Amino acid sequence: MKFLHTADLHLGQVMYQNYGREDEHRHFFAQLDQWCATHQPDALLVSGDIFDIQQPGASTKHTFNEFFVNLHNRYPTMQIVITAGNHDSASRIQADNVVWQLGKVILIGRPPASNCTSLPDGWQEDYVVRIDGKGYIIALPFMTGSRREATQSLLDYVAKENIAGLPVVVMGHTAVVGTDYTGHNFDIGHLQALDPNDLGNGYDYYALGHIHRPQTLGHLDDEQEEVSFYPTGVIRYSGSALHVSCDEKYPHTVSLVEIDQHGGEVKLSRLRIDELRHFYELPTTHPAQSYEEALETVKLFAQEGGKGYIRLRINYDTDLPSDFNQQIYDLLEVYHDEIRYNPKIVWENIPTQQEPTKRLVFEVADLQQMTDPMDFIEQTIDHYNGLTLDEIRSAFVEIEEECRKLQEEGSRKR
């Protein structure tokens, strides 16, 4: 079986509250389309975080619909499988499942119940995708807590049928212990990470999303290679389609995976994504020492035809005028969207004794960029003794669901 594995598209993402990324996503999609043509894969897997927010706007949904419908029309024998991530609304994605079935595209939003033994016989059918004569894909969306039982039940279900010894792939959207989290703004200890053993037994390749850095678990150094070979039982993050934050200072790739047979060998090829816009920290060689130098650096970048996302690094003891960020915005206005400013300054040379307290203080720009209340809680959890993240997460999900119902009832009444 040969397939493309990608994840974390985050369609509809707005950077720094100002800049839409639709052209960047279209640039990515054009490359993905080209890779489908070149490599003729049996399947395309998108492992969660399709959209950046639970209720994406009309133009974002249009981009999504248009791209995947066209892709299916152009490569009708390639099975497209898309699962929901934590940024997606599980129920909204699931609601679209029946419509996409008409187009032979599989969209999975809702995970199996945590207590799967209570489910009716054959519940596994909702998650098993058969690629005729080539292999099996178990398509699992984002799930909270350990779902070892459900995952193993699915693997056993497939194993019973798989007398031909075809490759078995599982899709998931979760953090796994042992992963490199560079680029994510949460502390590793606060992130709910699964033990690799919780992923079950009997898969050849685990196609993960959620962590934006492409990596094969336990083989981080291999990422410079174009091609790697592994014995089966590979756990891999494809990485995100675009750089989602400026801290993601590594190349992004789409994974092309070939597996000869169940228990055989995994051939992994990394397809390097060309990004429409890059991230820069200015000045490039040292932190700016003064307000004037910082401003001058931005001017110079613009005059030299620089484009992309920029962020300033400034020496900690530098005084900035209160309207500093506004001055930068004004300076960049003539460049429209081509130079995109991240107002969160990187402070350098912070005196060491100040570091522990500074870590928990948010800048206004930090807070403005937090769209998920869980981000705030995860970063301040040390202040709240006895708080369990799992309970809070599920409370949020419940409240969200209640709000959605109220909203729907409200709009029906109107």
Ligand SMILES: [Mn+2]
């Ligand atoms: Mn995610």
